[in-house]
Amino acid sequence: MSINGIMNIATSGLSTAQNALKVTSDNISNVNTPGYIRKVANQQTVVYGGQGAGVTSGPTTLAADRFLEQATYKAQSASSAAQASYDLVDQIQTQFGDITDTNNLFNQMNSAMSSLASVAESPNSSAGRQEVISNLSGFLAEGQRISEKIQQVRTDADTRIDTDLKSVNDLLKNISTLNSTISSAKIQGQDVTGSQTQQTQYLDQLSKLMDIKVSQNDNGGITVRTSSGLMLAGDGAATLSYTPTASVDSSTVFNPITITTPAGEKRDLADNLASGEIKGLLDVRDKQSVAVNDQLNQYMSSFTEQLNAAHNAASAVPAPATLTGKNTSATQDEMLNGMTGTTNLVTVDTSGNIVHQMAVDFSAGTWSLDNGASTGTFSTSSFASDITSAFGGAATMSFNNGVMSLTAGSGATGVAIADSTTTPSSRFGQGFSQTFGLNDLVSSKLPTNTSTGLTLSSTSGFSTGSTPDSVSFAVKNSNGGTLSTVNVQIPSGDMNSVLTALNDTNTGLGRYGQFNLDSTTGALTFNGYGSPANSIGVSADSSSRYGYGVSFSQFFSLGGSAGNVAGGLAVSNAINANPANLSLATLNLTNTTTPALVAGDGSGGQAMSDIASKSVTIPRAGLNSGGSTTLTRYGSDLAGQVGNLAANAKTDQQSSDALLTEATNRRSSTEGVNLDEELVNLTTYQQAYSASGRLIQAAKDMFDVLLNMV
Numbered sequence: 001m002s003i004n005g006i007m008n009i010a011t012s013g014l015s016t017a018q019n020a021l022k023v024t025s026d027n028i029s030n031v032n033t034p035g036y037i038r039k040v041a042n043q044q045t046v047v048y049g050g051q052g053a054g055v056t057s058g059p060t061t062l063a064a065d066r067f068l069e070q071a072t073y074k075a076q077s078a079s080s081a082a083q084a085s086y087d088l089v090d091q092i093q094t095q096f097g098d099i100t101d102t103n104n105l106f107n108q109m110n111s112a113m114s115s116l117a118s119v120a121e122s123p124n125s126s127a128g129r130q131e132v133i134s135n136l137s138g139f140l141a142e143g144q145r146i147s148e149k150i151q152q153v154r155t156d157a158d159t160r161i162d163t164d165l166k167s168v169n170d171l172l173k174n175i176s177t178l179n180s181t182i183s184s185a186k187i188q189g190q191d192v193t194g195s196q197t198q199q200t201q202y203l204d205q206l207s208k209l210m211d212i213k214v215s216q217n218d219n220g221g222i223t224v225r226t227s228s229g230l231m232l233a234g235d236g237a238a239t240l241s242y243t244p245t246a247s248v249d250s251s252t253v254f255n256p257i258t259i260t261t262p263a264g265e266k267r268d269l270a271d272n273l274a275s276g277e278i279k280g281l282l283d284v285r286d287k288q289s290v291a292v293n294d295q296l297n298q299y300m301s302s303f304t305e306q307l308n309a310a311h312n313a314a315s316a317v318p319a320p321a322t323l324t325g326k327n328t329s330a331t332q333d334e335m336l337n338g339m340t341g342t343t344n345l346v347t348v349d350t351s352g353n354i355v356h357q358m359a360v361d362f363s364a365g366t367w368s369l370d371n372g373a374s375t376g377t378f379s380t381s382s383f384a385s386d387i388t389s390a391f392g393g394a395a396t397m398s399f400n401n402g403v404m405s406l407t408a409g410s411g412a413t414g415v416a417i418a419d420s421t422t423t424p425s426s427r428f429g430q431g432f433s434q435t436f437g438l439n440d441l442v443s444s445k446l447p448t449n450t451s452t453g454l455t456l457s458s459t460s461g462f463s464t465g466s467t468p469d470s471v472s473f474a475v476k477n478s479n480g481g482t483l484s485t486v487n488v489q490i491p492s493g494d495m496n497s498v499l500t501a502l503n504d505t506n507t508g509l510g511r512y513g514q515f516n517l518d519s520t521t522g523a524l525t526f527n528g529y530g531s532p533a534n535s536i537g538v539s540a541d542s543s544s545r546y547g548y549g550v551s552f553s554q555f556f557s558l559g560g561s562a563g564n565v566a567g568g569l570a571v572s573n574a575i576n577a578n579p580a581n582l583s584l585a586t587l588n589l590t591n592t593t594t595p596a597l598v599a600g601d602g603s604g605g606q607a608m609s610d611i612a613s614k615s616v617t618i619p620r621a622g623l624n625s626g627g628s629t630t631l632t633r634y635g636s637d638l639a640g641q642v643g644n645l646a647a648n649a650k651t652d653q654q655s656s657d658a659l660l661t662e663a664t665n666r667r668s669s670t671e672g673v674n675l676d677e678e679l680v681n682l683t684t685y686q687q688a689y690s691a692s693g694r695l696i697q698a699a700k701d702m703f704d705v706l707l708n709m710v
Contacts, residue, residue: 003706005053006699012054013692016043019057020685024678031673035201038063038673039193041685060191064200068667070214073207075660077275080208082656084160084280085288086649088153092292093646095149096639105146106635108139109303113612120584120605123317129579132605133571140442140569143300147250147566150293155248157285162244164209164278165257169240171206172224175199176237176262179221186220196220210276230272236262240269250293250563251553253474253537254285256482271481286480288645293563295622295638300566301448302618303631305430306611311441312417312433314583314604317597319348319414320574325404326437326444329549330452330461332399335435336362336380336427337453342420343432344589345387347395347412352597355412356394357589358387362425362432401548404436416597418587427453428521439583441575441608445568446550450557450619452522456496461545462552463492469543471552473559475512478532483512490543490552509536524556562621 020041030036042058097104102111112135119128178199185192199222206212211227223234232238239260245252257269273279328335345358359368360378367390368375378386384399391397394409408415417433419425425432428451433439454460462469469490475483486509491497495517502508502515509515513528513536528534538559543552554561575581585601588594612632620626623641624634 003699003702006695006702009052009054010692010695010699012046012056013695014689016055016057017685017689017692019060021682021689023060024681024685027673027678028675028682031675031678035197035204036673037193037197037200037671041681059186059189060193062193062196062200063671064196065667065670066214066216068663068670069200069203072660072663072667073203073212073214074275075656075663076204076207077211077279079653079656079660080277081275081280081283082649082653084277085284086646086653088157088281088284089288089646089649091153092150092289093642095146096642099639103142105139105142106632106639108135108142109612109631109635112136112139113609116605116609119582120602120609123584123602123605124599126579129582129584132582133576133579136442137571137576140300140566140571143296143566144569147293147296147300147563150289150296151248151250154252154285154289155245157281157289158244158248158254161257161278161281161285162242164281165240165242168206168209168278169237171202171209172233172237172239175202175206175222175224175233176235178202179217179234183217183219183221192220208277210278211274226272227274228272230259230267231261231263234262238262249567250290250297251538251560253539253559268481271477271479273479282480290560290563291622292642292645293622294560295624295641297563297565298618298621298624299631299634299638300569301444301562302616302634303611304442304444304448304565304569306614306616306631307442307608308437308440309430309434310604310608310611311583312431312437312439313419313586314607315416315418315439315585315587315597316581316583317352317585317599317601318350318580319352319416319597320581321414322405322407323415323417323433323438324574326440327549328402328404328436329447329545329555330402331381331459331546332383332404333381334453334458334461335404336383337455337458339425339427339432339435341423341425341431343425344418344420344587345391345395345397345406346416346418346587346589346596347408348414348416348595348597349411350413352595352599354589354596356391358391358395359420360387360425360432363423402546404438406438416587418589440572441583443570443572444565446554446561446565447557448565450521450523450562452524452556454495454517454522455519456494456499456517458495458522460490460493460495460498461549461555462490462498462543464546468492469552470540471538471543472540473509474537474539475509475528476535476537477530478534483534485539487540512536524558526558 023039023041027038040061040063042061043055044058046053046056101107112132115128115131115135119125119132122128178195182192182195185195203212203214203224212232213225213227215223217223221234224232226232240257242257243255245254259267259269261267270282273282339362341363342359342361345360347355349355357370361367366375366377367387369390376390384397384404387397391409394411395415396407396409398405406415417438419431427435470487471490472485472487474485477483488501488508491501499515499517503510505511512534513526515524515526517524526536536559538553541551541553545555549555553559584605585597586603588596613630615628615630617628618626618634623645624637
């Protein structure tokens with residue numbers, strides 16, 4: 001071997017050792033730098049003509065394990081999703097308060113029932129009546145507050161989703177830009193470890209927001225996809241667009257998250273998310289919070305129904321001169337459809353004595369005044385005017401714009417209503433007075449049940465003006481992805497025409513599910529296709545039934561409108577303004593020797609206080625499958641189910657955190673800097689550098705000997 005060959009070997013060794021020392025120095029300097037991946041100095045033997053000619057530095061690489069990295073990304077996505085879910089669900093649980101707190105929703109209901117039981121013992125007590133109204137108002141306000149707070153949680157989730165999506169856009173753009181930088185530097189033989197480390201840090205951040213899968217490209221860059229295979233970044237970056245909703249209630253239809261892939265294809269991101277913080281936020285916003293709110297509103301609705309049933313069966317003393325009902329958003333013919341049994345419309349004097357008694361038999365379609373003094377028939381379409389004529393000036397009944405009223409006439413100062421004890425009036429479980437809300441204790445802005453009484457031949461009540469009513473439906477799959485937005489014009493005419501329009505496969509929703517009208521109750525439901533089934537929301541609805549009633553979606557409780565009931569419950573204005581109108585007595589129709597209404601009678605109040613322990617049938621809502629139960633038991637179930645929801649979210653969060661810690665530790669053991677290992681490398685490379693130096697010194701000595709020989 002020539003002296004020049006020796007010098008070349010020595011100098012290559014010096015250069016290679018120097019580069020390795022620099023790599024080791026970088027590792028030691030960044031031992032505590034978050035996200036730093038250990039560099040690896042690679043050496044390659046140089047061979048010419050079958051003989052060794054020294055060494056050279058190969059490309060500096062990262063001590064990265066792609067399998068461990070992918071495992072960490074997956075664990076990070078799951079952990080972030082669980083953490084987001086727990087944070088929001090815990091906020092919802094907190095709203096219900098501790099079960100021992102007197103201000104707890106369910107304890108407030110108990111307080112209202114207790115005050116009713118107390119005032120039933122002393123019905124003439126003004127303070128007792130005020131306490132009932134105060135406790136009842138507090139309970140209703142607490143239900144409204146919790147429902148509104150749930151919507152605020154959904155608003156917060158929506159805001160966080162918007163913020164996260166903006167971060168995703170920035171991260172995808174940065175990852176794609178670094179792809180170009182890495183590819184260009186690699187072609188030029190430059191060190192790309194700095195760019196690769198930065199890109200890995202971006203991937204770590206991205207994995208917190210959504211689930212990702214990463215694959216290596218031949219040019220040194222990477223391709224990022226969702227676990228479902230949707231392209232996110234590579235040769236270009238996907239772009240996510242979303243418009244958050246400013247005002248949220250239970251019927252809000254959120255805008256879809258549109259992702260435009262690098263190839264220009266548009267997709268709904270909700271269909272391509274498996275985990276990550278965005279997924280966790282979406283699940284709480286669109287599923288868990290909705291379920292809790294639906295059950296809460298069903299609880300408040302059922303309470304209102306039962307309390308109003310008892311209050312309508314009672315009467316104030318003295319009886320009010322007029323009873324005015326709620327806006328039924330229907331005609332009296334529709335409201336009397338399905339009504340059976342007998343009710344009594346009674347006028348009384350100041351002493352509570354009966355002046356006139358009108359017995360109305362809805363099964364037979366007849367009336368009888370003053371125990372059979374005169375008998376006649378009535379029509380359901382002209383019921384109010386027929387009864388007014390039958391009273392002959394003793395009372396007046398009117399029905400205008402969906403509202404029924406009964407007013408005392410000559411010789412009387414008050415009116416009261418009482419069902420027959422043997423054949424009480426009933427329409428889907430509600431008596432005549434409750435059906436029209438003539439003596440409701442709690443008023444509601446929205447329907448509290450879905451029984452409309454309509455049949456296929458019934459007039460729909462919509463598109464009655466010059467402009468047809470229309471409703472925009474948003475059809476979503478089980479993942480929350482938007483399948484379509486369908487605007488349906490509600491035709492005038494009967495409900496059969498409405499169903500035909502709704503179920504049309506071209507202009508309606510017939511491709512995604514089927515609308516059905518219950519032949520008994522008149523409830524309109526949508527049964528989505530698929531398993532899990534498609535669902536619908538109502539994104540726009542400006543309709544009004546008969547021009548004075550609620551909208552199409554509200555009337556039939558579609559698209560989450562039932563979840564807004566709690567926000568419109570309040571003590572009746574007539575009772576709130578005058579506690580004397582609180583009905584605590586029961587009209588006695590059998591006693592002819594004493595007044596039918598007695599000031600000291602508290603039997604009506606006692607009946608109201610008993611509703612919490614009365615067995616009732618409650619429909620399925622949210623987390624509860626429904627069935628026969630009591631309001632107290634239903635409230636306990638609601639509290640327990642919300643608690644379980646939060647506990648399960650906490651367990652998921654702890655489990656996913658444990659998996660993330662394990663995955664991170666394993667990855668760190670491979671990619672992290674070990675000072676002991678780096679010290680060994682430092683010593684090795686220093687010795688290699690020293691050996692190369694001695695080899696140069698030997699070559700110099702050989703040159704000196706040769707020169708001295710000349």
